Amino acid sequence: MDFSHSPDVEALRTRLLRFFDDAILPNEGRYHEEIRRHREAGNVWQALPLIEELKPRARAEGLWNLFLPRSPRAPEGLDNLAYAPLCEIMGRVPWAPEVFNCSAPDTGNMETLERYGSEAHKRRWLEPLLAGEIRSAFLMTEPEVASSDATNIRCSIRRDGDDYVINGRKWWSSGAGDPRCAVYIVMGKTDADAPRHQQQSMILVPADTPGIRIVRHLPVFGYDDAPHGHMEVALEDVRVPASNLLLGEGRGFEIAQGRLGPGRIHHCMRTIGAAERAFELMCQRLQSRVAFGRPLSEQSLWHERIAHARCMIEQARLLTLKAAWMMDRVGNKEARTEIAMIKVVAPQMACQVIDWAIQAHGGAGVSDDFPLAAAYAGIRTLRLADGPDEVHCGTIARLELARIAAMAPAP
Structure with a gap:
């Protein structure tokens, strides 16, 4: 096994460290000040000017979408071994990954759309995510069941003509508090009678679909993680086109x-x-x-x-x-x-x-x-x-x- 960095990765690492020294670490105080001002103004759930200001600089430095390998829409993407030292640097400051469009859950959602989405899904959701224009959330965990066993999931995804109708409650839906969150990937059951690991499916749900209700924000040890946030979300007769299903029924x-x-x-x-x-x-x-x-x-x-x-x-x-x-x-x-x-x-x-x-x-x-x-x-x-x-x-x-x-x- 050879874990040495290629010259290209070493050059990226040098640029990323320089970017941290110039633009991330000196702005930690400003980041928290912007959060404080938003909180005092009564709305902490809004994008921070600092992040939006730094994104174009990171993109111009070639430090953008580095997480996504083998995607024609993200030619700068690296394989896992090459990305590792860069991702480690980003982890030094919790809010830094978003500056490089490399933050969860968007990275996992973009990977899902790239690997399993249709061309229509990619045009509508993946391309603006890769551009850093919108954000997303992944809705899997549920408050009523032990979600460590995902076969327990109760959220219903029922076919109704050309649509699916979704009913359920999710929580720890990270990113759902961000006003830029435009799409959810929801995991639920399409067939409770199918074999155990073929009951679940995943479906794309626009965040502004009628029937979606943010029940409450869930702090972590008292931290609200705004404007990202972790939310409890109710889905009540949420209707989306059948074409929003990823891959097919039972493939969640x-x-x-x-x-x-x-x-x-x-x-x-x-x-x-x-x-x-x-x-x-x-x-x-x-x-x-x-x-x-x-x-x-x-x-x-x-x-x-x-x-x-x-x-x-x-x-x-x-x-x-x-x-x-x-x-x-x-x-x-x-x-x-x-x-x-x-x-x-x-x-x-x-x-x-x-x-x-x-x-x-x-x-x-x-x-x-x-x-x-x-x-x-x-x-x-x-x-x-x-x-x-x-x-x-x-x-x-x-x-x-x-x-x-x-x-x-x-x-």
Whole structure:
């Protein structure tokens, strides 16, 4: 396995780091100030001028739509291994990926439209998404059932003539709070009597379709993540054309597996970036603070934590690169063990590193003076999003047991 960067990727990485130094990191204060002003004005759910100002600059630098490989509509798209170091950099600041049109859930939705949408779907939805003109949401999780088992999904997608009628309730619909959100990809049941994994389908639903109601906003550890937001959404007799169905009835799980593989590894790449930044902040704080007569950085307890954090970050990065390498060469299905492993490892690693960084900052670590508290809230959520740790551990165990069983019989 060769994880070295090509000259083209190294050049992109250099440009991206320079863009961060020039336009992202110096604007963190402005970003939060714009959020504060919108909140005080009574409407935090609106696009931020800073983001819209930086998008054309990123596009002009060639730092745009890097996540989407093998698409004629996104010739700048990279394969997973090449994208990994760039996605990691973007993850250092939570709002940065949108500047490069590389933020979830739009990336997964664009991948879905590219792989499974019709030409009409691509013209109507994919092209404006790739241009950064609109945003989108993915509606899968439901409040009434344990959605870690997606076969539990109850949302009904019923055929009625030339239309489908949708009834159900979804929550943790990330991105649905953004006024630019123009389309939902909704997963629901088209045939409750079909075999277990052929009951579900996915359908495109314009966000302004009658019958859609935003029930409430769901904060994460008190953070509203505006203007992106995470919403509970009711769909009541929502009628859309039958042509909005993706691939066909009963193929929702097939689409989900194709969508969630890249989405999971992108989350892990960004998570490593968040952990790296927390590590840097921790080391800087330890060197600048004196307790009991000497800098914290000279105390052996912190030596041990620094060493463990560096080991953990490197291990997670290497496993992520291996998963990306396998996805590029043998496909998502054959790489499912590695995808499941990194989805468990990366968020757990980052939660621990960020926790140590918070500890190093003392009371300041849990305040909003530093990005650590918000980073912890976001990363802790990833142990649930795109499948909880327990589901991924179950997948790993089943695949390993099957692999061992296929070997020579035990003595």
